Amino acid sequence: MKGLGSLAILASYAWLLVSGQTDVCRVRDRTFSTEPMPGGSHQPADKMNPVSGAVSTRFYVTVVNLTPHRIRLENTHSYQMDIFDFGDVPQGRARQNRVKYRGTWATGDDAGEAYYRIDGTDKTFALRLKSYIPNSAPRRVVLDLSGMGLGQREYVFPGAETSVSLVITGSNRFGFQASLRHGPGNWMRRMYNVIRDRKVRHLVMPGTHDSGMSRITDKITSIGSETNTQNQGINIYDQLRAGSRWFDLRIGSIHPNDNAGRYNGFWVLHVNDELATLAIGNSGESLDDVISEVNRFTSENPGEIIFFSIRYLVGRYEFPDRGPIMWNTAMVNDFFSKLRAINNRCLNLDTSTGFENQKASYFMDQNEGKGCVILLLNGQLPGDVPKESFGDGIYHIRRIGIQDHWSNKQTADAMAPDQIAKWRSFNRGGGSDYGNLHIAQWLVTPDAVASTVLSLQAYAIQPTNPSLYWAGVNGMDPEHWPNVLMVDYIGVQQRDQWGWDQLSAELYTLAVGLNLYMVSENCDVHGKKSPLLRSRGMGTEEDQQRLETSWNGIIFANGTTINNPPPTLHLGRVEILRNGTVLGNGTVLETSIPNPWF
Ligand SMILES: *[C@@H]1O[C@H](CO)[C@@H](O)[C@H](O)[C@H]1NC(C)=O
Ligand SMILES: *[C@@H]1O[C@H](CO)[C@@H](O)[C@H](O)[C@H]1NC(C)=O
Ligand SMILES: *[C@@H]1O[C@H](CO)[C@@H](O)[C@H](O)[C@H]1NC(C)=O
Numbered sequence: 001m002k003g004l005g006s007l008a009i010l011a012s013y014a015w016l017l018v019s020g021q022t023d024v025c026r027v028r029d030r031t032f033s034t035e036p037m038p039g040g041s042h043q044p045a046d047k048m049n050p051v052s053g054a055v056s057t058r059f060y061v062t063v064v065n066l067t068p069h070r071i072r073l074e075n076t077h078s079y080q081m082d083i084f085d086f087g088d089v090p091q092g093r094a095r096q097n098r099v100k101y102r103g104t105w106a107t108g109d110d111a112g113e114a115y116y117r118i119d120g121t122d123k124t125f126a127l128r129l130k131s132y133i134p135n136s137a138p139r140r141v142v143l144d145l146s147g148m149g150l151g152q153r154e155y156v157f158p159g160a161e162t163s164v165s166l167v168i169t170g171s172n173r174f175g176f177q178a179s180l181r182h183g184p185g186n187w188m189r190r191m192y193n194v195i196r197d198r199k200v201r202h203l204v205m206p207g208t209h210d211s212g213m214s215r216i217t218d219k220i221t222s223i224g225s226e227t228n229t230q231n232q233g234i235n236i237y238d239q240l241r242a243g244s245r246w247f248d249l250r251i252g253s254i255h256p257n258d259n260a261g262r263y264n265g266f267w268v269l270h271v272n273d274e275l276a277t278l279a280i281g282n283s284g285e286s287l288d289d290v291i292s293e294v295n296r297f298t299s300e301n302p303g304e305i306i307f308f309s310i311r312y313l314v315g316r317y318e319f320p321d322r323g324p325i326m327w328n329t330a331m332v333n334d335f336f337s338k339l340r341a342i343n344n345r346c347l348n349l350d351t352s353t354g355f356e357n358q359k360a361s362y363f364m365d366q367n368e369g370k371g372c373v374i375l376l377l378n379g380q381l382p383g384d385v386p387k388e389s390f391g392d393g394i395y396h397i398r399r400i401g402i403q404d405h406w407s408n409k410q411t412a413d414a415m416a417p418d419q420i421a422k423w424r425s426f427n428r429g430g431g432s433d434y435g436n437l438h439i440a441q442w443l444v445t446p447d448a449v450a451s452t453v454l455s456l457q458a459y460a461i462q463p464t465n466p467s468l469y470w471a472g473v474n475g476m477d478p479e480h481w482p483n484v485l486m487v488d489y490i491g492v493q494q495r496d497q498w499g500w501d502q503l504s505a506e507l508y509t510l511a512v513g514l515n516l517y518m519v520s521e522n523c524d525v526h527g528k529k530s531p532l533l534r535s536r537g538m539g540t541e542e543d544q545q546r547l548e549t550s551w552n553g554i555i556f557a558n559g560t561t562i563n564n565p566p567p568t569l570h571l572g573r574v575e576i577l578r579n580g581t582v583l584g585n586g587t588v589l590e591t592s593i594p595n596p597w598f
Contacts, residue, residue, distance in 0.1 A: 025523035029533060031068035032478055032521050033090030040096035040470040042413040043161050043463040048454050053160030057101040058083075060163035061127055061141055062469045063116075065089040066513030068171050068532050070119040075597060076584040077577055078112035078129075084582065086114040086127070092518060094473035096163060099129050108133030111574045115597055121172045123148040128572035137557055142572040145178050146552055153180040154557040154571050155504075156494060159462035164493075165469035165506045169513030171532035179509040180555065182491075185241045187512055188364065189303035189371070194531045195515060196361035200305070200483075201401075201437045202428065202525050203360060204514040206507045207246030207486035208232055208239050209443050212268025213284035219254045219267050221319045224282030227455035228448060229270050231488045233498035235285060237293035241500070242491035243508035246307045246439065246484040250274070251287055251379075253315040253331060260325045263315060266338060271320070274312045275380060279320040287338055294373060295343045302344070302370040305363040309397060313379025324380070332385045336392055339375055345393030346372040355400035356437040376400060401436040410446050412463035420475030423482045429524025440482035442468050457496075460489035469506060478522040481514060502559045573598065 041060065047053045065071045071089040078084035083100035101110055112129040124147035131138045137156040141164050144152045155164045170176035177183055184190060188205075195203060210231035216224070232239065236247065250270060253263040268290065271281030285293075294306070313335070315325030327335070339345075346366045349355070355363075355374065363372040378397035381387050388396045405422045409415040419440050426434035444464050451459065465487055472485075485507060493504035520530035553563040554571065562569075574595050581589045 023529045023534070025520070025526055025529055027523055029529070030478070030521050031533075032092040032518070033070070034477075035090045035093065037090075037093050037095055037474055038087070040163075040467070041098075041161065042411070042416065042467050042471070043159065045411055045463075047160040048458055048462055055104065056160030057104070058161045059099045059129070059139060059141070059157050060096045060161075060466075061086075061099070061129070062094055062096045062163045062165040062466065063089045063127075064094040064165065064167040064469050064473050064510065064513070065091055066167065066169035066510070066517040067091065067118065067176070068517070068530070069121060071168070072117050072119045073584070074115045074117050074124075076112065076114045077574070077581050077595070079574075079578055079581045080110035081112050081129075081582070084112045084114075084129075092477065092521070094470045096470040097127075101131065108138075109578075111572070113572075113574060113597070118148070118172070118176075123172070123176065125150075126570075126573075127166070128574075130572045140557055140572070143178075143180060144570055144573075145180065146570065148176055148178070149550075149552050150176060150178045151180050151551055151553050151555070152565075152571055153555040156557050158466070158494060159458070162462050163466035163470065165466055167469065167506050167509040167513060169509060169516055173535060174516075174532050177509060177512060179504060179506045181551070182242060182503065182505040182508050183512070185297065185301040186303055187243060187508065188245070188305060188360070189301070191512070191515060191531075192303070192361075192364060194520065196359065196364065198360050198519070198525065199357055200360060200363070201356040201435070202519060203305075203483060204481055204511050204519065205245040205484055206243040206490060206511050207248070207439065207484040208244045208490050209248050209441060209486050209488050210270050210284075211236060211239060211244070211247040211249050212290055213270045215284060217267065217283045217285070219264070219283035219318070220269070220279070220281070220316055222271070222280050222282055224270065224280065225452065227453075227457075228451040229282045229456075230284070231270065231456055233457065233489050233492040233496075234500075234503065235293055236290050237297050238500060238503075239490055240294070240297040240301070240306065242503060242505070243511050244490055245305060246486065247309065248486065249290065249308050249310045250312040251310055251335075252312045253325070253327070254283070255315050255317050255325055257317050257319050260315065260317075263331075266335065269312055269316070271316075274314050274316070275324050277321065277323050279316055291338070291341050295341075298344045298370065298373065303364055304371045305360060306371070306373045307376060307400075308373065309376050309378050311378050313377065313381050326380070326382045327385060329385045332381065336386070336389055336394060339394055340392055342373050342375070344370050344373050346374060347393045348390050349393075349395070349399075351390070351395070351399050355395075356402070356435070402439060403436045404439040404441070406441045408445050410444060410450070412444055412467045415442070415444050415464070416467050416471040419482075420472065424475060424480045427479050428481065428519075429479065429522045433524070437483045439484040439486055441486045442472060443486065443488045457489055457492070460487065461492055461495065465489065465506075469510070473510070476514070476518060478518055481518060485511065497559065499559065501555075501561060
């Protein structure tokens with residue numbers, strides 16, 4: 001009898017193995033590294049000035065590793081550089097690598113390369129620094145991931161002493177993805193099996209600040225201009241494709257100066273204070289355009305969860321100097337009937353549970369799997385008008401528990417530690433699991449003079465967004481991360497380069513990687529084995545969701561793309577290492593030699 005008993009135990013153990021029941025998250029499988037990383041540098045305020053910035057010789061290349069493999073530096077060489085400081089990037093960490101060119105911009109014969117390997121795999125990549133003299137965009141870096149089947153891209157540094165960032169996620173089993181270009185629009189649906197059982201407050205998603213301010217439309221007569229009032233370079237359709245799932249939409253009605261009872265449509269607004277006697281700012285997209293952009297995206301990419309936090313909800317005169325026009329019930333009803341044109345709204349959701357506590361699948365499965373566009377009213381509606389309509393899929397913001405953290409700082413070096421301290425002040429998972437959806441506003445609020453002179457775009461793409469990838473990422477670990485990473489100028493890497501093919505996918509790839517890698521390493525949040533650690537064939541569903549690695553083309557600094565380059569074409573590659581070249585081990589060449597790593 002005793003023997004039979006142990007046989008039964010053995011049999012059930014074998015069954016557990018076969019049925020995949022041992023496919024659980026185990027703390028001892030965690031790969032996240034706690035190795036200290038060198039600190040980084042935010043762009044100094046004076047370097048935004050193009051005159052002082054033009055002579056700057058310091059630049060940074062940030063590498064973010066959201067894979068379970070160490071990213072190992074194999075070799076470097078540099079010529080005409082005083083600093084060429086590259087290093088390993090452990091799992092879950094980011095390294096801001098430093099470069100300082102020697103002398104001024106006179107030589108143009110400087111060059112440096114850093115060669116990396118994804119540890120334990122056959123995947124390699126190279127980072128190449130080079131200046132082009134004379135040229136209107138002389139300071140460039142090439143991210144050459146052709147050795148991973150992920151293409152090459154040449155970037156121009158967005159300003160003096162700024163960083164270009166490379167985000168890599170995936171694993172050797174799962175496939176890799178990098179930030180050189182955007183992946184498919186439906187990033188949530190593609191990782192349905194990874195996120196379906198996670199609560200909404202256990203997801204990480206990009207968000208956009210003043211989302212509808214992708215152009216200036218002058219529907220109110222005020223001093224708001226592109227430099228001080230426009231917060232995005234791409235419209236809401238492209239923001240969705242760039243990964244954004246949380247939108248800060250501020251809507252007002254515009255009324256003729258002599259008639260508060262009439263109005264000329266609903267418009268996105270960005271003003272200093274929507275209730276002020278004199279509102280200073282301007283208008284952006286029309287609500288009609290926003291609606292058609294969302295509908296275009298969801299028809300092409302069904303199955304996502306998309307939140308619109310809709311603020312303001314007041315009227316303003318065309319000359320906005322006589323205070324707000326509070327909406328009456330008729331105005332609210334007009335507004336609701338407009339919102340009914342949005343497809344994939346989710347009607348009659350369960351409001352007995354906060355939306356933040358519902359599983360992702362609760363929303364992704366709605367509308368026969370077409371997902372949800374969730375409208376959350378967060379405006380200035382007076383006491384006696386409707387504030388939600390469950391049957392229309394319109395909800396009050398209090399249906400979701402959020403903590404929206406705005407630093408209100410003028411510079412990135414003041415904003416970044418404040419944002420990081422906030423999301424580190426609570427834990428994810430386990431007994432003390434934080435209960436709200438945390439919105440991290442990774443953006444700066446320069447005063448009117450500074451933003452008019454230097455532009456909100458320059459603030460976003462030079463000091464602010466690049467610092468997310470070293471300071472922000474190194475402030476995260478499997479127990480500490482925000483849910484919404486809200487930014488200005490999502491996807492924009494290069495000033496005024498707003499065409500879809502000119503964008504860059506750092507935030508998209510960061511969000512995918514934080515969900516796939518970082519959150520999956522927290523066993524209190526993700527009970528199953530990390531998708532990046534599962535063996536191939538463990539579940540065919542996961543295999544279908546493997547990251548695509550089918551593009552190995554080149555994107556040049558000027559935006560030109562070649563999809564099938566000759567295999568020998570590697571931008572910026574150095575064939576001869578000149579006399580004076582410094583190797584990674586400190587050796588200085590005394591004669592010119594062919595590049596042994598060419
Ligand atoms: C862009 O750059 C590439 C490589 O330098 C060049 O071949 C191409 O002609 C350029 N395209 C334009 C439109 O300038
Ligand atoms: C430095 O690296 C070069 C190239 O790999 C090698 O030839 C040389 O011996 C190394 N020098 C030292 C001191 O290790
Ligand atoms: C290499 O450079 C050094 C210093 O500039 C110089 O003294 C030396 O003659 C050079 N060697 C060759 C082979 O060019």
